[in-house]
Amino acid sequence: MKNLMRPKAARTTRRLWLAAWAVAVTAAVAGAAGIAAGQGNAAPAIKAGKESYPPRTAKFKRPKLKQGVLTINGTKASDKIALRLQAGQPDILQVDVGDDGSPDFSFERAKVAKIAVKARSGDDLVRIDESNGVFTDTIPTTIDGGDGNDTIAGGKGVETLLGGAGNDTIDGNGGNDLALLGAGDDTFVWDPGDGSDTVEGQDGTDTMRFNGANVSEQVDLSANGNRLKFFRIQGNVTMDTAGVERVDFNALGGADLVTVNDLTGTGVSAVTVDLAGTLGGATGDGQPDRVVVNATNGDDSINVNGDAGGVKVSGLAATTKILHSEAANDRLEINTLAGRDTVDSGGLAAGAIQLFVDNLLVP
Numbered sequence: 001m002k003n004l005m006r007p008k009a010a011r012t013t014r015r016l017w018l019a020a021w022a023v024a025v026t027a028a029v030a031g032a033a034g035i036a037a038g039q040g041n042a043a044p045a046i047k048a049g050k051e052s053y054p055p056r057t058a059k060f061k062r063p064k065l066k067q068g069v070l071t072i073n074g075t076k077a078s079d080k081i082a083l084r085l086q087a088g089q090p091d092i093l094q095v096d097v098g099d100d101g102s103p104d105f106s107f108e109r110a111k112v113a114k115i116a117v118k119a120r121s122g123d124d125l126v127r128i129d130e131s132n133g134v135f136t137d138t139i140p141t142t143i144d145g146g147d148g149n150d151t152i153a154g155g156k157g158v159e160t161l162l163g164g165a166g167n168d169t170i171d172g173n174g175g176n177d178l179a180l181l182g183a184g185d186d187t188f189v190w191d192p193g194d195g196s197d198t199v200e201g202q203d204g205t206d207t208m209r210f211n212g213a214n215v216s217e218q219v220d221l222s223a224n225g226n227r228l229k230f231f232r233i234q235g236n237v238t239m240d241t242a243g244v245e246r247v248d249f250n251a252l253g254g255a256d257l258v259t260v261n262d263l264t265g266t267g268v269s270a271v272t273v274d275l276a277g278t279l280g281g282a283t284g285d286g287q288p289d290r291v292v293v294n295a296t297n298g299d300d301s302i303n304v305n306g307d308a309g310g311v312k313v314s315g316l317a318a319t320t321k322i323l324h325s326e327a328a329n330d331r332l333e334i335n336t337l338a339g340r341d342t343v344d345s346g347g348l349a350a351g352a353i354q355l356f357v358d359n360l361l362v363p
Contacts, residue, residue, distance in 0.1 A: 060097050063105055068113030078122035078148065083115070084129035093135060099125060114140050121147040123166075128155035128173070136175070149184075158195075167204075172197045181206050181243075190230075190239065201243030201267075208244050211279065214253035216287075221247060221271065222261040228268055247271045247318075252278065253285045259292040264317040276324040284326040290333060293320050297338040304332070304355060305347025325353040332356070 060079070063072040072095060074081060080099040086092035086106065093112055094103035115136070119126050126143050128136055136157030143152050144162040152161050156174030163170055163182040170179050170188050176195040179188055183203040190197065192213040199208065210219070210230065218233040228247070230239035247268055249258060258273050277285030293313050295302060302315040311322040311332060322332060331354035334343055343357050355362040 072117045074119035076121045080125045085133040087132045090133045117143045123148045124150045127153035196238045199241040206244045207246040209248045212252045216254040218257045220259045228266045255287045256289045271320045274323040289330045292333045299339040300341040302343045304345040307349035327351045
């Protein structure tokens with residue numbers, strides 16, 4: 001009978017070759033720091049030294065386009081998401097993850113009937129970039145910031161903007177938008193050219209920030225039931241808000257007229273009118289600005305105090321503060337209306353602002 005077994009030398013050579021191959025593979029794998037355990041293993045098979053496993057990084061999934069709805073889901077990290085049209089090709093809608101100017105995903109605009117962005121948790125930045133053209137004028141868009149301190153900027157279309165939990169900043173930009181600020185101390189920003197928006201402050205201490213223009217403007221703040229109505233004659237803009245506690249108006253240049261009516265029931269407790277000529281400026285604009293505060297028809301006790309750094313009118317539902325006033329140009333007018341009223345201006349420093357009470361100059 002033939003001996004079918006391999007010679008001993010051949011078996012020895014094969015064992016030596018396998019051993020060398022195993023050493024090479026082990027050395028190569030061991031050079032990588034931390035290999036995760038396979039499914040069902042209690043621990044990694046190989047782990048070099050004492051190095052820890054690298055943390056899992058959030059992965060941005062490809063947006064889904066289904067039945068005309070483009071859904072963009074963020075991660076649990078802090079995302080930056082920008083939507084824009086492709087330069088020179090307005091029929092292509094791009095999603096830029098990282099907002100670095102380099103698009104990551106592209107879709108045919110004609111196939112997108114609705115956009116839904118869900119940023120999820122993290123301090124996210126979500127914005128509509130219309131530098132290459134306007135697209136949200138015809139595409140209903142919802143942006144949900146989710147948890148975290150988010151920054152959301154809409155476009156020129158009609159959008160629904162959701163802040164979620166956290167201290168968010170939302171700028172509707174153009175279009176008549178609906179903003180639900182959510183929990184946290186949020187800020188909604190309005191600029192000239194923006195639409196007539198509806199803003200629900202919801203939980204937290206929320207601020208409406210209105211930025212004027214370098215022209216003469218007339219704005220009016222009043223109560224509409226439990227809602228605040230902000231009306232700007234220039235552009236015929238009406239803002240409808242509820243659940244907002246603070247209103248900041250930056251008048252900027254021009255001879256402006258700002259009227260603060262009785263805000264009882266709106267929840268607004270503080271109104272700040274900044275007469276500086278520029279945003280963040282330290283001096284007035286050199287124009288004759290007027291701030292009118294109308295009291296109630298009841299018995300009011302009003303106090304006026306402060307100096308050129310800040311004049312405060314208190315005693316009404318909302319305290320009105322005037323910043324960067326110029327005594328040579330600006331005036332504060334208080335109309336007591338009906339009732340037995342008192343106005344105490346003993347705390348107002350000379351040269352802060354011209355004070356008129358019921359059309360009478362207070363020396």
